Amino acid sequence: MRYVEEFRDPKAAKALIAAIARVADQIGATAANPVRIMEICGGHTHAIFRYGLDKLVHEGIEFIHGPGCPVCVLPMARVDECIEIAERPEVIFATFGDAMRVPGAKGSLLQAKSRGADVRTVYSPLDALELARRNPDREVVFFGLGFETTTPSTALSIQLAAREGLTNFSVFCNHITVPPPIKALLDDPHMKLDGFVGPGHVSMVIGIHPYDFIAEDYGKPLVVAGFEPLDLLQSVLMVLQQIAEGRAEIENQYARVVPEHGNPVSIAAIADVYEPRPSFEWRGLGEIDASGLRIRDAYLDWDAETKFGIGYAAAGGRAHVEEPEGCACGSVMTGRMKPTQCPQFGRGCTPDTPLGALMVSSEGACAAYWTYGGARLIEAAE
Template identity: 80%
Template sequence: MKFASEFRDPKAARALLAAIARRAEQIGTSREKPVHIMEICGGHTHSIFRYGLDKLVHEGVEFIHGPGCPVCVLPRARIDECIEIARRPGVIFTTFGDAMRVPGRSQSLLQARAAGADIRMVYSPLDALALARKYPERDVVFFGLGFETTTPSTALAIQQAAREGLGNFSVFCNHITVPEPIHALLKDPHMVLDGFIGPGHVSMVIGVHPYDFIARDFQKPLVVAGFEPTDLLQSVLMVLDQIAEGRAEVENQYARVVPEEGNPVSLAAIADVYERRPSFEWRGLGEIDASGLRIRPKYAAFDAEEKFGIGYAVARNPAPEPEGCACGAVMTGRLKPTACPHFGKGCTPDMPLGALMVSSEGACAAYWQYGGARVAAE
């Protein structure tokens, strides 16, 4: 526990909880509703429930779970297109494990593999590159998925494939960005948010300034946070301090990891390999302008959309959610997972109806893992 135990210290946590309670009571004298703080990152959602922070904080604070799980916001149509690529003769389709059980229209990647498609779980795009070298007669496709956290590794893999001339390697690019959906949420007149806990891992790459518009244009505070319990509690307190003092700023609680300007090597790789799509579809949010990345023309030889004539390179192919699925409402903070009529009944980790129940960062998975299974049984 070296270097981690200090961020899980019970004494420090109790002191932060007491300070949060004082601030929440101070703010509560001038309002009837609790302070709504959205944690953007799915990793933060799981930390909140793992450590029971939702139950420990003052009742004047309510956590709202945001769309910060890249697997969860992926539309069903993208899974269908993955399966279509994987079924092509001679293709080895590679993906992170999180995406294997996400349901498409009729089946998941895991089910498609059971039916005969050569779909393999990898831990990084470098694993997919290794397969391309090992099987030069096969087309190896990597499912490029994730926010800015995983975007650089895919970019570096494409650059390496170009240097080596690995023409049998390509990426089905579905990388997306964090600031744009937050902007869309803030423009929603039905969304009531008082502040944000900003994503730690994404911010390691992009820094803190891409969130400046939140404070500047919408007068909402945002604090970039780490993932340990005292990280999150301190970040909540920092948000409350800003609200109590009438400030709206972007602050960095996770300064031990997150540089203000981001990671220049990662940002350079992203700029070299990708360009913005005009728009991209998000589960629960619809099309959001400039929120997705595509591979630049100079790397078109490694673009699976171009190679296989599929995805946004051809046409948008929306796939509506299953009837009654509340994933969109949960991801936009309109509904708690346990309020979904299918939670623990028609949707469980063994038989998921939506992506939020199977992703390691999904809000429904967090609720299920840390007490939701008992609630559903009751």
């Protein structure tokens, strides 16, 4: 299959692994003093473990798993607010399947559905828009969730609803942006990061220049990467070569898909429908300035927060919900801890009984560890 098989070629992989080892030795990377490279995207985390790249590369390379799962970084209060909306009798609540089992303090959307809430899984916000057309006597609320990757499709759906005058459709907007949490991590004096593997899908929309500050202000290299094993290996090599040469630049390994300046149609739709929130809460990172998006005044008729007076639009402000005791999702998601270092991993927290989103999201780090290691990783940690 073109653009897949050539990026899984074993001979090419061995050559890249050997090149990584040579450069790692050159810069003095060891297991005791590793080069710490953060992959920002949860899809990259799963690819690393699916193909065993963490075991194949030089022992002086340590992958740090960043806040690259949009379901996982939502605080529990936002899940509770979803449930509060979904349990209103007039509402059909539409969501991506990834969010169904994410636990809040009031349970999950799947549990709310079992209690009688009309929660439906959709593949696109356009599916939710069609539900609104077919159910004019119901309020259809779409759980707008994700980084810049999914933001344009939600924006286009709101534009369509406005064009059609479809006022029984609204979006509970939880779209967030990648650059601000990277800055928050780099500003954390306790975080030691030497470079980044940048997100491929997000960069398809925004291009590579929103990351310029990482190199210019912090002197760290970032390489935007694809999702096949050779993509990731080449990206790690490119990061190491920058370090060896004393450079810090933003490079694009995924140029076959990612344009330098992004997708202008998507960027225009986002700019038309959304504006930055003054701040938005991230699990494990707290409130981060201008890291979330909210719906502009021109489209407030399609803003579920305003329509239902919930979340940041609630009277008296939104609530904060503490993580369950012993849950380390925040620490895992910000690279301070590996999943197996969480005392609940595989014990109090499993895919059947999750305490946090990282165990049930398809891009969660804990789900990656469980899927590709499971009990073996628990035994190794004991």
